[in-house]
Amino acid sequence: MKVELAQLKGQDNGTTYNLQRALAAIAACAADTQLIVFPETHLMGFPSAETVAQVAEPLDGPTVQAVQQAAREHNIAVAIGFAENDNGEFYNTTLLITPEGIALKYRKTHLWASDRGVFSPGDRFATCNWNGIRVGMLICYDIEFPETARAVAQLGADLIIVTNGNMDPYGPTHRTAIMARAQENQAFALMVNRVGEGDGGLLFAGGSALVDPFGTLLHECGREEGQVIVELDFNQLAEARRDYRYLNDQRLRLPGEVIKHADGLRELLIPR
Template identity: 70%
Template sequence: MNIELVQLQGRDGDTAYNLTRTLEAIATCAADTDLLVFPETQLMGFANAQQLAEVAEPLDGPSLQAVQRAARERNVSVLVGLAENDGGAFYNTSVLVSPEGVALSYRKTHLWPDERGLFLPGDRFATALWNGIRVGILICYDIELPEAARALGQLGAELILVTNGNMDPYGPVHRTAIMARAQENQAFAVMVNRVGEGNDGLVFAGGSAAIDPFGRVMFEAGREECRHIVTLDLDLLQAARRDYDYLSDRRLFLAGEQVEHPDGHRELLIP
């Protein structure tokens, strides 16, 4: 399985610019790419309070529809973040788009302090079967709380995808966190961050990374824009759980109703 990490510099509140760069990356991906992963809120950037109502879109809005068309044309899947408008309620959302349509969407459950009052938190974790592997999505600050990744592990996740918008001086925090989340859930983890400057002088830390189920770094980016393909050896999932299986051996389980859907989706509702 080949996953392309697309570490870009975005423009906050400038959907036209961000969408153009997203579509360009999809159009120029390698022929054997299975999935492209972009940063947190890739399509709108981090819109401020004055911009959010103007730029946020529903999941069937024009920007995500354009991404879906590009995914179909290239026969590739795409994980992309956006500011979601659901009937006037705003969410920091990331969506896994396959050539067939939306495979999985996730609303950030752990909001960074600056997001509180702008976005509402999501109320569930979810996984879906995609290309024969069970995947789940987290967003940025989520990975600093081990229960978020554990919820995906409890739902059977084998690949944890993280759209990230981490800024200085917190880059080392997410480097440590993404390695720990992969190792403790014995799953692959792929995290893609922004670079460059944003609103209010924020400087994004880059450091996009791919981690194997043993917690080992497969790839780590620097602080500049880059595109890098990692190949996942799915046999490592079984190897990591051969001698011991953290999910089977644990004695504490996360609370919340677990829902199994006929299409293979699994959800853990936050109580």
């Protein structure tokens, strides 16, 4: 499978600019690319408590609809973050959009300091079947908690997509974390981070990466903008899981109700 990592600059509260960059990146994908991944909250950037009500949109809002139309036109799947407005409740959300529509929605469960007071935390993890593989998603700070990746692994994830908005000086933290999360769950991990400056003087660290199920770093971007093609060989899943399987051998499983939907969606609810 060929995937493109769209490591882009963004504008906080700059939906028009960010959407234009996303649509241009989708249009520029190679003909045989099956998936393009963008950074955390790419479509709106990072709103503040004062601006989130103005920039956040519902799932059926114009910005997500524009990405859905582009996915249909270019016959490609898109993983992209946005600020979601669900009847006045705001979430840091990532979507997996296929040519057929929204296949998966994930709301960030572990809020970083700058998320608090802006977004509410999500209450579940989820995976879906796409192109014969099971996909789960996490967002930025989530990956610093081993339980998050284990949650989507318990739901069968073969590929963990991480939309990222990680800034200096924490780039090395996420480099270590993404390799560990892939290795300890024997799954591929794709992480796409933002670059450039953000509001408040933040400098985003780049370092978008592909890690295989053995925890090997197959590709790592630098700190500049770019759209990079990487290739995933899913035969490596069987190789990584041949001699032992952590999910089968673990003696402590994460709690929470598992819901299996008829369309293949699986959810693990976080206990209250």
